[in-house]
Amino acid sequence: MEAQTPLIRMRQISKSFYIGLPNELEILHGIDLDVQRGEFLSIVGASGSGKSTLMNLIGVLDRATCGSYLLDGTVVEEAADSALSAIRNKKIGFVFQNFNLIARTNAQKNVELPMMYAGLAPKQRHNRAQELLELVGVADRMDHQPNELSGGQKQRVAI
Template sequence: MEHLIKVVDLCKIYNPGENEVRALDHINLEINRGEFVAIIGQSGSGKSTFMNMLGCLDIPTSGKYFLNGTDVSTMTDSQLSTVRNKEIGFIFQGFNLIANLTAIENVELPLIYRGIDKKTRRELAKEALEMVGLGHRMEHKPAEMSGGQQQRVAIARAIAAKPPVILADEPTGNLDTASSREILDILKELHEGGRTVVLITHDNKIAEQAKRIVRIMDGKIESDTAKEME
């Protein structure tokens, strides 16, 4: 299978020198196209730093990161911004929706940055909202929706442009049990539809939903386990 994500000997060091902190310590990881992978670790394990690397929100101190065949580890901020916009759909714990925009306008926003014309982006946004079961709430603003519905809008925004990678950072962290289940079911459906999903979490139960679990501890990969095919 083809590697969508390939991390080679990745290090991230803060305060180099006597009091240095190795947030990531020689990490190697490959994720194939179409995989559903959970990256799990407790607070301070390095998982948030690793998510920032995978999401092109930061660059490593040393090592290489190939995303979709391109080495992104030495790119400038503006180059990384372009890569993020084209290659990665982000789902965050805090939804990050814009309060005065409707659901469909929130989903369209990243498509505007990609230069997609008005008619096409409206179609893509509608399709994405229907995919997450919100076809009937397109004109509602975030304050008129539950937390679970807001997170579904955020998922629609992440998937509308059909990026190669969906990166979900604690996507159920602010949700009740029922809403959490809904969100995880949507992520599973996306995976079953051929999307590559990388789920960052500290919760074992959430991680269990993925097909492969990568545990990080003290900046190193402690284990990498693929579940048996069901």
């Protein structure tokens, strides 16, 4: 039986931040990671160990300094910014620690936003957002701003 190609394959990934010449701070060094389709993954470590940096690379919010990253057939280091935007919109996502909801926009509109960028019609977005908020148990809070939601409710809206 042939081995399945991982959904995520990272090889020798490194990430450095330049903090003024000639200073360079290497956060990640030589990371190898395979994640199969449907597999769950936890990234744990001490504060400052590079967990968020790695998540930003996996979520194509940032690019590695060196190494190769194949995400569902896309060679990330060679992809144009527009291709990475499409990946973020359609293929990968995660809930940020601070949820990244738009403060002046109610829960329903926060859920609708990615659908707007995907080109869904307003009525379709509205109906789908209601359906999704019902699924995560916050349909009764769809008209509330993020500052009117509990931490758990914000997390469910972000999902």
